[in-house]
Amino acid sequence: MSKYFSLEGRILACTGLALAVGTTLPWLGIYLGLGPRLSWIAGLLLGVILIIVLIRLALSPLTTTLKSLQNGLLNFRDGDFSISLVPPRDVELQQITNLYNEIGEHLRRERAHIYQRELLLDTVIQSSPQALILVDQSEHIIYSNSSAKKLLNEGRPIQGLLLQKLLPNSPKEIASAIEHWEDGLFNYSDSNGTHSMHIGNSTFVLNAHKHRLIVLREMTKELTRAEVEVWKKVIRLISHELNNSLAPISSLAHSGKMLIAKPDKSAALEKVFDIIAERCKHLTEFTQGYASFAKLPPPSCREVNWRELIERIAPLQEFSLKGGLPEHPGYFDPIQIEQALLNLIKNSREAGSNSLDIELAISTDGLGQKLVITDRGCGMSEKILQQALLPFFSTKEQGVGLGLALCREIIDAHGGRIQLLNRNGGGLQITLWLPWAAEPTPKG
Incomplete structure (x- = not known):
């Protein structure tokens, strides 16, 4: 019957047939001598039972199809698009199952396409010379590439590790920059020599959670x-x-x-x-x-009173002293460090910073001495920041590009390091770090 009637027609036919039977049975009961009252009650009950049975049989294809659709949608929810439904003989239900199968096929193709793109993207990222680390809001590393594993954990997997537990195994300069969310150019040394690394940090929201992307680019060859x-x-x-x-x-x-x-x-x-x-x-x-x-000579390091150093620089370049001075004297070549500070303060003024915004902060700890110069000048673009420490590189029309390069030579000769960072709100921050036991670096 399902082949010739629609679902609605079968329900109406079953209802009509049940009513016809229900009205015929009382007359049959009266004919058999059961009495009018009992015959009508029996006929009504049998008619109702017959209607239920017939409608159930008529709806059987519908319930079967709905059950299949339910199971298929549950598979969709679980990410399984491989199951297709067998179309029933009913035309209306065939349209529904065919639509379901078309959607399933479309989702299968889309997932395969996305998987191929993800595979391609992962292959590109894994082969990239840049080290990439994705960290969630709980500081767990949820993604990294091969370069990051090699740089930060000697090639061992780092996915799933806490960032803070990974940093002690990394070069201390890189670990410090990552820990303090610093962007810029850094120098570090390992068994293969001295390297230059550019570090960038960015944040974005993924699946309603904040994530941090750390990109480390080896700049030595460049x-x-x-x-x-x-x-x-x-x-x-x-x-x-x-x-x-x-x-x-x-x-x-x-x-x-x-x-x-x-x-x-x-x-x-x-x-x-x-x-x-x-x-x-x-x-x-x-x-x-x-x-x-x-012809920069090797540094002649000795103990230096911080107050005397400031008093020698102050008449030559205008700046503000941020915070107090350490009680423990410094240890470096005062002539060379004085020259480096004068060059840096002069650069800050020439970058458009007001003299009141040029600040020098000095601090010490058990590892070394840190001198930080900050200004509110024009700062540097990423391209210039990557080349600022190169000899003879200058953005000034009449500049020869020796100021920052000379500072770098002085700090390297002391066994220290120099870092250039753009400040939030504009300006530049230059950090000079000097060890207590300065071992002069031979000039090549």
């Missing part, structure tokens, strides 16, 4: 390539400056030689010598800047 380019640039610059001075000097020397043979040309000859002296002075100043960088 800086080495940049240094080669810088050396090419400085060679061109020196050649240009020498030619600009030597060519007129040669010409003036020839003119002076001609003037010597002529009487009453002493004034012109004096002017020639003045110009030659001026060009020689320019060349001397130009080369002295490079000589101070190339």
